[in-house]
Amino acid sequence: xxxxxxxxxxxxxxxxxxxxxxxxxxxxxxxxxxxxxxxxxxxxxxxxxxxxxxxxxxxxxxxxxxxxxxxxxxxxxxxxxxxxxxxxxxxxxxxxxxxxxxxxxxxxxxxxxxxxxxxxxxxxxxxxxxxxxxxxxxxxxxxxxxxxxxxxxxxxxxxxxxxxxxxxxxxxxxxxxxxxxxxxxxxxxxxxxxxxxxxxxxxxxxxxxxxxxxxxxxxxxxxxxxxxxxxxxxxxxxxxxxxxxxxxxxxxxxxxxxxxxxxxxxxxxxxxxxxxxxxxxxxxxxxxxxxxxxx
Amino acid sequence: xxxxxxxxxxxxxxxxxxxxxxxxxxxxxxxxxxxxxxxxxxxxxxxxxxxxxxxxxxxxxxxxxxxxxxxxxxxxxxxxxxxxxxxxxxxxxxxxxxxxxxxxxxxxxxxxxxxxxxxxxxxxxxxxxxxxxxxxxxxxxxxxxxxxxxxxxxxxxxxxxxxxxxxxxxxxxxxxxxxxxxxxxxxxxxxxxxxxxxxxxxxxxxxxxxxxxxxxxxxxxxxxxxxxxxxxxxxxxxxxxxxxxx
Numbered sequence: 001x002x003x004x005x006x007x008x009x010x011x012x013x014x015x016x017x018x019x020x021x022x023x024x025x026x027x028x029x030x031x032x033x034x035x036x037x038x039x040x041x042x043x044x045x046x047x048x049x050x051x052x053x054x055x056x057x058x059x060x061x062x063x064x065x066x067x068x069x070x071x072x073x074x075x076x077x078x079x080x081x082x083x084x085x086x087x088x089x090x091x092x093x094x095x096x097x098x099x100x101x102x103x104x105x106x107x108x109x110x111x112x113x114x115x116x117x118x119x120x121x122x123x124x125x126x127x128x129x130x131x132x133x134x135x136x137x138x139x140x141x142x143x144x145x146x147x148x149x150x151x152x153x154x155x156x157x158x159x160x161x162x163x164x165x166x167x168x169x170x171x172x173x174x175x176x177x178x179x180x181x182x183x184x185x186x187x188x189x190x191x192x193x194x195x196x197x198x199x200x201x202x203x204x205x206x207x208x209x210x211x212x213x214x215x216x217x218x219x220x221x222x223x224x225x226x227x228x229x230x231x232x233x234x235x236x237x238x239x240x241x242x243x244x245x246x247x248x249x250x251x252x253x254x255x256x257x258x259x260x261x262x263x264x265x266x267x268x269x270x271x272x273x274x275x276x277x278x279x280x281x282x283x284x285x286x287x288x289x290x291x292x293x294x295x
Numbered sequence: 296x297x298x299x300x301x302x303x304x305x306x307x308x309x310x311x312x313x314x315x316x317x318x319x320x321x322x323x324x325x326x327x328x329x330x331x332x333x334x335x336x337x338x339x340x341x342x343x344x345x346x347x348x349x350x351x352x353x354x355x356x357x358x359x360x361x362x363x364x365x366x367x368x369x370x371x372x373x374x375x376x377x378x379x380x381x382x383x384x385x386x387x388x389x390x391x392x393x394x395x396x397x398x399x400x401x402x403x404x405x406x407x408x409x410x411x412x413x414x415x416x417x418x419x420x421x422x423x424x425x426x427x428x429x430x431x432x433x434x435x436x437x438x439x440x441x442x443x444x445x446x447x448x449x450x451x452x453x454x455x456x457x458x459x460x461x462x463x464x465x466x467x468x469x470x471x472x473x474x475x476x477x478x479x480x481x482x483x484x485x486x487x488x489x490x491x492x493x494x495x496x497x498x499x500x501x502x503x504x505x506x507x508x509x510x511x512x513x514x515x516x517x518x519x520x521x522x523x524x525x526x527x528x529x530x531x532x533x534x535x536x537x538x539x540x541x
Contacts, residue, residue, distance in 0.1 A: 172409070175402055175406040175409070175410060176410070178399065178401040178402055179399045179401070179402055179410055181401070182399050182400065182401060183397060183399065185361055185381065186391075186393060186397040187410070188380070188381040188382045188385075189359045189360075189361060189381045189382075189384075189385055189391045189393075190382075190385055190391070190410065190411035190412065190458065191382050191385035191386045191411065191412050191414045191458070192382055192411075192412060193380075193382045194382065195380075
């Protein structure tokens, strides 16, 4: 077996895969955050909590309705999306006239309530969720071992991110969304129901978080704090990619996952802070982010 | 040709399409319109004249429901719109071409053109729009804001014509444009008038609108201070010049 800079390839590629898995979740979550921020100007602090709710919905479905992973993959985003519609219609809507800060505070409060509620009910030890039978096991690629489920997570997240990007950049509905992000009043004056679009955007954004929650359930345990552990990194990813930039959110999600993986190989002590170091450097050199436009 | 593509008005000419009565508008604390009364009949081109800050743009924005708060009555085709949301107002058949043109930077020319949904049948087809504004066809996939000011103005008008709106609010269509472009826009607006569209055109000077408008309202400090028909324009030119300070 060859070695790279004294690192056995199994270790290197193993960490890179782990980085890619984390990157898949970063990308899915920061994508939803970027879409929501672009349209609503709200920094959705509840995103991590809704990702956690997604994982719990999948667990409930299995536990109480006997609906497995594949069903949960469809049902959970719908459930979390509807929860998002309710949050937007009953709460966020009333804050748009105020400073962005109020939206952030409201969603931060919601995140604490959701996490606190689940923690009260289930503690923090976590519930296990089985890998779907069809994706059990793995294959030896020669240079590394690839568990099927992890490969599936990476593939599905790429498909979802590309599909979302395509929907926003290349379709009619996406052009409404981009235009309303720039000038919502004028778009409404053309006869488009912008308030409904805003509600649907929030619902879709958090549905992506719910989907990520289902995908995460078999990898990480279903745990009330799984969202808050992740969301801080995801915010750093969004800042690095550029606030409101869809492509930036996705690309920097995968990129930073890989960076973390590499750091674990070469400088394990730094692996928890590398993302934040990159964030500081990017903020100093390019405040609008790697792919963001200066406003 | 472009004219043929716009559906002729079915109802009788001369019926009132828009009647604004006692309109007051506010942006936060500031009271910008003070009891404005304006009437526009079917097929008419009505010009709102006045200096910067007289309330012309605020009047158009009030019709679209885009000001912070408004009181009074705005009846369009028999529907009271003062309480309606902007998208409901637009769906009655009103097209808005804003002063700043409102071309979207993240959309290319084609996407900008196709953005406003069709709100009434009888709008102009895309080929007819390219006949009217050939420049747009050549730049179809450039980002909208890479167009020149004149081309952006054409695009702002073109996208409204495609939507089938038959009552058009044009806010300073010639502002900041070179004379040759102003002529091109003028020719287009004249053709639209001939095809039967009803329009309100806001301008700071009478130069552009004097040849197309049927009637003129003069605004000052949020009030309508004078009104005249095209026939009366020549006799009142001196008075107008004083109002407009040119």
